Amino acid sequence: MIFGRRAFPGAVADFEKAVRAQDTKGAERAFSRLHRLAGKARADACREAGPRLAALLPEVPPGPRAAVAVVVGACVERGADALACAPGIFAGAREAFSAAAEFCERWARTGDDELPDLDDPLTDEIVERTGYELAVGWLTLPQWEMAGVAVLNARATRRMVEGKAELSALVERAAEASGHDFKCLTYALRVLDDEPLLVLHRPSGTGYALRMHGIGDNFQLHTLLAGVLIGGEHLPGEAPSAREIAVCRDAPGQVPTSGAFNLVGADGGWIFNEGSPSDIRVVDGARLLVLDPPPYRRGWPAGRFFPGMHGDLVLERVLGADEAATWLGKVAPSER
Missing domain, CATH: 1.25.40 (Serine Threonine Protein Phosphatase 5, Tetratricopeptide repeat)
Structure with missing residues (x-):
């Protein structure tokens, strides 16, 4: 020994x-x-x-x-x-x-x-x-x-x-x-850390200021967004389970999940799940992401692209109606 x-x-x-x-x-x-x-x-x-x-x-x-x-x-x-x-x-x-x-x-x-x-x-x-x-x-x-x-x-x-x-x-x-x-x-x-993310939900006209840490790809971001916004009862829809959220933060393994949104950039271009949060363009000092209804049902294994990297997405505040409307005025319709 x-x-x-x-x-x-x-x-x-x-x-x-x-x-x-x-x-x-x-x-x-x-x-x-x-x-x-x-x-x-x-x-x-x-x-x-x-x-x-x-x-x-x-x-x-x-x-x-x-x-x-x-x-x-x-x-x-x-x-x-x-x-x-x-x-x-x-x-x-x-x-x-x-x-x-x-x-x-x-x-x-x-x-x-x-x-x-x-x-x-x-x-x-x-x-x-x-x-x-x-x-x-x-x-x-x-x-x-x-x-x-x-x-x-x-x-x-x-x-x-x-x-x-x-x-x-x-x-x-x-x-x-x-x-x-x-x-x-x-x-x-x-990978971005301590990075502000401004999210606009186009169907409801609402907006949310969040902060992301250690998120490897947009599959992970998508699931965490649904957990924060749907699971937090800010938006309607089916929230991911606690296990789906956990494996996107720091728990081991993968579990099946499905998409709640279509991720769109301020220019109207789709933000693909296969990409990374760095693909989201900065507009007036903030990465700006628009959530549209999903065009079809999509599923994937919830988890982390980098199993050794812990990730998180934190809601800092809900935008007021006028502020959300101002930001929505800066985004283009979805290209598709």
């Missing part, structure tokens, strides 16, 4: 020592052991290991660096400080996505065949066409995406300013160059 408690911290220490000594073979052996033990490590060992491994990332060569970042992400999921781990992961992810975008552009210039799949092995042909570091950047993107989402599950990390905007731009550039959407990381970087 004592050996079991000490095995993972010992592997972390051995890996640190080998990396700093530039002992490639020793680092490979230590990381193999570290990776094998990570899934069974105690939570207190993970809390200690996460920031130590994250700080070590710049010293790890590009090839194995992404695998180490995944272990850091796993430590965060077991309780390591996400904010302390985020800078190392963001820096590695920025480097990888920058290299990946250049990889895609160079690949296109050297032939007309499709890009290698992201789960393909690194081959001599790939390296010859683009160079080792660009190829590694491309092929490790799934690992960087996984690690990035792990730290972005924490609100404190999402509120970071330094490095996030640059990473978002690089992910977008790689997506444009490759045609791959990197949806998980893209959506995680777009």
Whole structure:
């Protein structure tokens, strides 16, 4: 039992020592052991290991660096400080996505065949066409995406300013160059916290000022809106169950639900459930969402796009009749 408690911290220490000594073979052996033990490590060992491994990332060569970042992400999921781990992961992810975008552009210039799949092995042909570091950047993107989402599950990390905007731009550039959407990381970087949301219910002419936190997609937002507005008896309709609301906030699992509204932007365009709350345009300083009757019955599994991210939607006040009418005067009819 004592050996079991000490095995993972010992592997972390051995890996640190080998990396700093530039002992490639020793680092490979230590990381193999570290990776094998990570899934069974105690939570207190993970809390200690996460920031130590994250700080070590710049010293790890590009090839194995992404695998180490995944272990850091796993430590965060077991309780390591996400904010302390985020800078190392963001820096590695920025480097990888920058290299990946250049990889895609160079690949296109050297032939007309499709890009290698992201789960393909690194081959001599790939390296010859683009160079080792660009190829590694491309092929490790799934690992960087996984690690990035792990730290972005924490609100404190999402509120970071330094490095996030640059990473978002690089992910977008790689997506444009490759045609791959990197949806998980893209959506995680777009999550809004402490964000005001002004909601107008067109059939009744009423309006509501809300605040949203940690909502990954509009399926989750839709269910929470119905819970607050219908469940709170502000609007007519069938409210989601307590369980449907719970899984959209912080409870595990998914349960079937159905749509209560059609979500529409101020310009009349539909706001699709598959999108994210960041798709809702800002009008006069507030994200403005219009609720119309659903054109047909739609169902989906209520839950969270990011199971490790807690979300919430809070009603702050009901707009007065004149205020609601003023805001409704600024929106266009639904396009459909």
